[in-house]
Amino acid sequence: MNIWEAARIALRGLRSNRMRSVLTMLGIIIGVSSVILLVAFGNGLQTFINDAFGPLANQLTVTKSQGSLSGNGEPKDLTDTDVDALENKTKAPDILSVTPVVSGTANVQLSGGGQVRGSITGSTEDYFQVTDREVVIGQFFDAQQVRNKAKVAVLGPNIVASLFGGDAAAALGKDVRVGRTSFRVIGVAKGNGQQDDVVIMPLGAARSYLLGGGDAVNQLMVRATSVAAVNAAESQINAILDDRHKIRDPEDRDFNVLKLQSLLDQSSQVLSFVTLFTAAVAGISLVVGSIGVANIMLVTVTERTREIGIRKAIGARRRAILQQFLIESMMLTGIGGIIGILLGVGLSAAAGFVLPALIPDFPAPVVSSFSVILSFGVSLIIGLVAGGYPANRAARLRPIEALRYQ
């Protein structure tokens, strides 16, 4: 008696009770497909976040501490000399670039048109690359314009919406008044959902015409040479600024260093917990399904006691009976698992197609092959476990008693 014979007998057993087999499988199908679907949603969200923020993972942001410090009085401003010190390749080998940013707010006005309150960002030509911004039309300012403190500006989409009715092409080349100074629009930035009411201009121009403030800098955007070098870059920043600001105790620092990487790590950790949790909830339905399988296998064995007696009388060994019922229950869960996987993958694909169309920017689910392999493995194991007790009971039946069973 080989395994194929047992499989054929088991398959006939399942076919002879088609409705019952399908309903039992349904529990496994729903469990497996919901695990796959939910994990795919979580995975999709994770992928979305990694794609959106991955390029920024090597970034660190340095800002001045808010409020007064214990003992040391007012915190010192970050300055252009701090920037120069951080760009020192020997002291800070892991820092790729330092981009100073000054910011404030001002009225933005179109002559003969409307006016809007905008947030002003003054920076260097690196700014766009560092913040991963793109233009819809036109271009960013270059190093030459930064040096010359040129009166040029790149507008955020909200400003364009207010002043030009959203027509980026109309804005290009126009002059707008920012505060009291006229700036030429050289580009329109693509929205990123966070800073869309922005007017970006060369650092010197922002200082000279709008914000003043000497050589103070509101924020330093530092890029490490690689994502792996972020921690080294952080300690170099700390060392250099501690030295310059004469700080002995890290507790007394008048600046903050924020690693984007650690924000990303935190968010992906939270997400993976959420994914795990939803998968576990879906897993409960898999557990319920497996109880259904065990239940049906018990019924099947009881119902077929006489058949088991006949099989034993004509020479079936215990092992053959055990195999028959184990394979039967593993077929139930295995076939259920495969259908569930197909359904889960299909639903994920359908959701990836439909949902982004309904809700803009909705991250499409990404099926993880790990969840597919795991849920198929788990469904086979469920078959083994749920079928184990009933099959063993069948195999242990004594032939005369089984034959007498009505």
Next chain:
Amino acid sequence: MIELEWVSKVYKTGAIELRALDNANLRIEDGDLVAIMGASGSGKSTMMNILGCLDSPTSGIYRLDGIDVGTLRENALADIRNKKIGFVFQSFNLIPRTSAVRNVELPLVYGGGKDRRARAQRALERVGLGERMAHMPNELSGGQQQRVAVARALVTDPTMILADEPTGNLDSSSTIEIMNLFVELNDTGRTVVLITHEPEVASFAKRVVTLRDGHIISDVRQQQKRDQVVPEDGHTEVFAAVTELADAPKHALDAPAAPEVDPGEPTRPVLRKDLDR
């Protein structure tokens, strides 16, 4: 060769002890056709279970082809049942929703071997069911189902065909068919052991062993009834006469069995009388 030596079987239910078989000695030579008779409770079913290796004796030795069955473990017993014994039961005991040929093939599936399908087909042809291989048990009459069971019993070419009340659920015509089948199989050299309480069934045997209260009370050789061998057309003269005498509706040989033929009473007495003639 079947040997029972001082075989006893004791059932204990609480304080009550029942000796279903009490020091029975029996020896059946190869090629014999033996009927084991007795009223219900005489121990014949117990003997059948022991002979069929479905149950083991409380004491005594059972040797089948020289093998002391009492020393065997479960798997070896399963193999003995598979290879050396062919069972025919009163209630046919075919696997439901499984075609005739698959039912017949089943002992070969468990026992292994080549050309299983061909051997199963030959066995079915042998019992005259070559045309109904693909039929499910519920599509066959009682007589046909029992013939499938006989085919299943002989497909492994066993030492002994062990039939437990094989005609108990059959009408008179099917009874004669099945009994003739056993006679034919016996004629080709196979040992057949029948358990029955019907004298007309026992009359087909060469030897009749009678049990009462767990003891063998008689063991006689007799002249075998051979005057009702089914002719090629499948209808016995005796059967035709019986149905006319009884004024019962005429049944084709493969008409559905027992339930339609009024469980015996109007037909059976006539048959008995007829057989005794």
